[in-house]
Amino acid sequence: MAAKSYHLWNPFTVMDEFLKTKDFGPLTIVRGEGPYVYNARGKRFINGFSSLWNVAIGHGREELVEAAATQMRELAYASCFRQAHPRAIELAAKLVDITNGRYQHVYLGTNGSEAVETALKMARQYHRQSPDEVDHGRYKIISLRHCYHGVSYGATSTSGLKSDEEKFGPLLPGFVQIESPYCYRCPYGKSGYPECELACAQALDEKIRTEGPQTVAAFILEPIMGAYGIIAPPEAYYRTVGEICRKHGVLFIADEVTTGFGRTGKLFVSEDWTPAPDILCLAKAISSGYLPLAATLATEAIYQRFLGEGNQFEHGSTASGHPVCAAVGLRNIDILISERLPQNAATVGARLIDRLRELANRRTQIGEVRGRGLMIGIEFVSDRETKEPLTEKATFNVLLDLATLGLLVYYRRNIIGLLPPLIIDDAIVDQIVDAIDTALDTGLKASVARKARLAKEFAASKLR
Numbered sequence: 001m002a003a004k005s006y007h008l009w010n011p012f013t014v015m016d017e018f019l020k021t022k023d024f025g026p027l028t029i030v031r032g033e034g035p036y037v038y039n040a041r042g043k044r045f046i047n048g049f050s051s052l053w054n055v056a057i058g059h060g061r062e063e064l065v066e067a068a069a070t071q072m073r074e075l076a077y078a079s080c081f082r083q084a085h086p087r088a089i090e091l092a093a094k095l096v097d098i099t100n101g102r103y104q105h106v107y108l109g110t111n112g113s114e115a116v117e118t119a120l121k122m123a124r125q126y127h128r129q130s131p132d133e134v135d136h137g138r139y140k141i142i143s144l145r146h147c148y149h150g151v152s153y154g155a156t157s158t159s160g161l162k163s164d165e166e167k168f169g170p171l172l173p174g175f176v177q178i179e180s181p182y183c184y185r186c187p188y189g190k191s192g193y194p195e196c197e198l199a200c201a202q203a204l205d206e207k208i209r210t211e212g213p214q215t216v217a218a219f220i221l222e223p224i225m226g227a228y229g230i231i232a233p234p235e236a237y238y239r240t241v242g243e244i245c246r247k248h249g250v251l252f253i254a255d256e257v258t259t260g261f262g263r264t265g266k267l268f269v270s271e272d273w274t275p276a277p278d279i280l281c282l283a284k285a286i287s288s289g290y291l292p293l294a295a296t297l298a299t300e301a302i303y304q305r306f307l308g309e310g311n312q313f314e315h316g317s318t319a320s321g322h323p324v325c326a327a328v329g330l331r332n333i334d335i336l337i338s339e340r341l342p343q344n345a346a347t348v349g350a351r352l353i354d355r356l357r358e359l360a361n362r363r364t365q366i367g368e369v370r371g372r373g374l375m376i377g378i379e380f381v382s383d384r385e386t387k388e389p390l391t392e393k394a395t396f397n398v399l400l401d402l403a404t405l406g407l408l409v410y411y412r413r414n415i416i417g418l419l420p421p422l423i424i425d426d427a428i429v430d431q432i433v434d435a436i437d438t439a440l441d442t443g444l445k446a447s448v449a450r451k452a453r454l455a456k457e458f459a460a461s462k463l464r
């Protein structure tokens with residue numbers, strides 16, 4: 001393909017670097033089948049991060065193709081503004097059902113950012129409509145530093161990152177952060193749980209008090225921080241932050257865009273939390289990425305505040321509850337549940353974590369293996385004692401070698417993320433571990449041989 005014909009502006013991509021390497025096969029995926037994707041040369045890769053953490057049931061499921069085609073023939077589009085259609089009604093009911101009736105009302109959207117944006121606006125409007133006037137001043141959103149909730153201004157403002165502020169600030173006012181529950185590198189300098197007495201969770205109480213409880217609308221968290229490096233707090237963390245929210249009348253929002261629909265071995269991480277979150281954000285695996293779909297679920301108590309003469313939730317977009325996306329979502333959820341994919345993620349994921357921890361006994365570059373189910377992070381270090389992170393460049397070299405070995409993974413700084421489709425089996429687990437074992441040898445030697453191998457592997461690739 002001539003360079004000039006490339007007009008795509010890739011999201012979150014360093015274009016200068018990408019354009020130098022875009023003809024490399026792994027970067028142009030042309031086909032998918034089950035847990036694998038194929039490049040233009042026909043090389044097969046284990047889809048080690050489920051394309052973008054979303055293709056839970058794997059590629060190529062005809063049932064979803066069929067669901068979309070049938071729905072398009074019947075009714076390609078209808079809006080949910082002051083009207084409805086069967087698929088949106090059925091999908092909302094299905095989501096209420098599989099969350100065990102904890103939530104009673106479902107707003108449908110198209111992506112995770114929208115699910116979060118919806119939750120944030122819902123939380124603010126909820127307080128604005130409180131019968132108690134003292135709540136009307138609640139607008140602040142508390143979140144975890146380095147969280148990722150999406151790209152819209154509200155979602156971006158939750159992260160409170162200096163780099164975002166510099167690039168397109170000012171971010172929105174009223175967004176404040178507490179440090180994240182990153183046990184391996186505790187931001188509070190503690191030695192570990194339980195000795196730390198969950199200082200990271202107690203920080204929420206402190207933050208609400210200093211901000212002024214009557215100014216805080218909601219606290220939002222990812223049950224396992226994905227983009228930051230698969231950071232999973234101790235179980236007790238969830239109860240503690242939930243109780244703190246309750247105590248201060250602050251809404252508790254769980255963003256399960258990544259963790260939802262079985263990724264961690266349970267259908268939802270928050271399914272048995274007490275207190276339960278007030279709002280649940282879902283996307284990604286809700287449709288396994290086959291079509292854009294998202295949902296924001298609210299409790300009965302929240303919904304009740306939006307009733308009454310002339311009152312409505314001031315929110316919605318053209319594709320909210322799109323019938324074709326809803327039809328695909330419904331079929332996808334049926335497959336996830338009937339094929340017991342959350343259970344598979346639990347079993348196969350436990351094996352993967354065990355095998356990676358065994359590997360860590362031999363490979364000193366592995367500082368920590370963490371996560372749950374099939375949401376696993378491996379943090380690389382150059383020195384285990386000091387936890388000095390492996391450089392990003394060295395981690396990238398490991399990633400390149402993994403690609404030549406036929407495994408695509410997520411990476412960020414010195415961390416790689418494994419979030420394969422929930423359909424993988426023990427044989428694929430073993431291939432993943434073997435590939436990482438090999439890449440830790442070859443990938444960390446910036447040798448001529450490595451470069452030659454990469455060149456041979458990729459350079460002949462042709463874009464189609």
Ligand SMILES: Cc1ncc(COP(=O)(O)O)c(C=O)c1O
Nearest residue numbers: 111112113148149150222257258
């Ligand atoms: C936890 C979380 N929330 C929200 C989002 C945003 O989702 P989307 O990219 O579909 O807008 C993401 C995306 O990775 C995510 O990981």
